[in-house]
Amino acid sequence: MKDLPKRQKIFFVSIYISTVTLFILSLFLNYISITYDDWKVVLFFTILTIITESFTVIYLEISFSTTFAITLASYILLGPFSSTIILISGFLFRIIKLEDGTYNHFFNAPLYGTLFNCCVQTLPIFIGNYFYITIGGKFGVNNLFESIVPLIIFSIVYFIFNTFIMSIMLSFYINKNVLYCYFSNIKLGIINYVAMIPFGVMLAIIFQYYNFRGVIIILCPIVLARQIFAMYIESKTQYIQTVEALMNAIEARDEYTQGHSRRVAEISVEIAKKLKYNQWKLEKLMVAAMLHDVGKIGVSDNILNKPGKLTIEEFNKIKEHSEIGYNILKEVKNLQYVGPVVKHHHERYDGKGYPEGKMEEEIGLDTYIVQLADAVDAMETDRPYRKGLSKDEIISELENNSGTQFHPEVAEVYLNILKSRA
Structure with a gap:
């Protein structure tokens, strides 16, 4: 972290402090309770998160991940504490294949980057949870119908704050205005989040009534959606590479x-x-x-x-x-x-x-x-x-x-x- 520009260091530290502070404040005000849920359920959703994060599809500025569906389902079923543990564990143990064929994981990634990624995901949960509780949201599938509006608000708040934090980070790298990065990311990411909300709700309902086996049913369309997007990205990449090859052939003459x-x-x-x-x-x-x-x-x-x-x-x-x-x-x-x-x-x-x-x-x-x-x-x-x-x-x-x-x-x-x- 010592090699980072000063303003980037300040930003990282401010995110760390904000996340810890908001977590402690949420505990003190009873917006979050430390729960001891069935470890098998927590482990199951953690494994799903690791898998979905490891298969994130990235193209230019666009990324497509089905993780939010898993996060939303665990939030509905288990509440903010366990869903946060699940999401952090998923990020810690994910393995992402990079464009050069190498793999990025916890053991070769800088610690400050790993901590930042965890905070970027959990801080929006704490903020969204505040709104969810304040407007009457309740946990558990049995309370889902009366909590639909709070759940939508939670998802919107999560998306807005997650996107905003990442946009500030992106602005450091591409030297662009934060608002420019923010509105660009909103336009690119909103389809992914909107698509994952119904999947997350269905995942929670099916898990409640059909347990682990039932989840496999709902995972099929989620995996299919990811695979279709991956195929689309691959075709777009090949298309751009073909155009670049043609351009290079022209300029070589x-x-x-x-x-x-x-x-x-x-x-x-x-x-x-x-x-x-x-x-x-x-x-x-x-x-x-x-x-x-x-x-x-x-x-x-x-x-x-x-x-x-x-x-x-x-x-x-x-x-x-x-x-x-x-x-x-x-x-x-x-x-x-x-x-x-x-x-x-x-x-x-x-x-x-x-x-x-x-x-x-x-x-x-x-x-x-x-x-x-x-x-x-x-x-x-x-x-x-x-x-x-x-x-x-x-x-x-x-x-x-x-x-x-x-x-x-x-x-x-x-x-x-x-x-x-x-």
């Missing part, structure tokens, strides 16, 4: 634009986030930006790698790459939506671009975003015949060409981004 498509994608996503694109639209835009120059496959290496300025004839050959790219992608079912961006990313807002001279709203906003990102990266990058432009020079270019070359709204958004940078 053009030594002067190494990394260009990736930078265009990064700039495009940065602009789109300011324009409130949702995750689905962001992903589509990112793919379009990564493949915007795919048509260069059909352009001669001699022209692509010419160290000096191009002749008019050579430039006309280069201009063909947008239509070549469109014709390639229109035959690929899962990439047809990229076609219009690839074809028109050299058009201009005033209609003086190519290949069709389209203007203003004849072209979609995605295309204008990639068009500006493409131009900005070209301005920033050193070429054999000129040095890259400075930030102030790029700002001047965007201001002078907003409404002519560039879409005014897109140009304004990126100008604000540039001006906000130190």
Whole structure:
């Protein structure tokens, strides 16, 4: 922990202290009672938690876990004390396979991180439990009907506080505003939590009446849901890897634009986030930006790698790459939506671009975003015949060409981004 930045250390310690303080306060005010439930039941739900946590599915910023269903069921059946013990034990003994093939577990994870993860899960239970008890919630399946509203409130409070704590942590790593991280995580995580609430309730009811054997019945659809999501994530990962491989193949032929498509994608996503694109639209835009120059496959290496300025004839050959790219992608079912961006990313807002001279709203906003990102990266990058432009020079270019070359709204958004940078 000594290597962590100071503000991160302060945050970790504050979470530790808050969790312990709230637990003691809850005991003192009788919101939590130390109970001695059947050890077999506690062990059973602990094993379920270990399994579900060990099989958490992660993709980009999205994680899918069925643990909340187990936590909710144990909370209904056993109350806050035992459900907290179960959840902590699940986190302590989980084994997660990382992308590089190694495994993360209690014995190779830093202690401060393990403690933090436990607190992140248990602190929202204590806070949610306060609301649950205050508005009349009771434990046990027999009291479930009259406790439905308190249970929903408990789930909402748990989700809000769990997400908020994790968003603060995420903001340290990606250097983004906490509220930005918070609302992004809410949009990504709410489906998972909402889906797990009915599963948790059903799990508690079935366990109450059918004991251990009955749980296997309800676990089947939970495991199936996890497996379907895992298959979806695997297909998405393979899809992105295929796009990246194609992008790398394009850039391997053009030594002067190494990394260009990736930078265009990064700039495009940065602009789109300011324009409130949702995750689905962001992903589509990112793919379009990564493949915007795919048509260069059909352009001669001699022209692509010419160290000096191009002749008019050579430039006309280069201009063909947008239509070549469109014709390639229109035959690929899962990439047809990229076609219009690839074809028109050299058009201009005033209609003086190519290949069709389209203007203003004849072209979609995605295309204008990639068009500006493409131009900005070209301005920033050193070429054999000129040095890259400075930030102030790029700002001047965007201001002078907003409404002519560039879409005014897109140009304004990126100008604000540039001006906000130190």
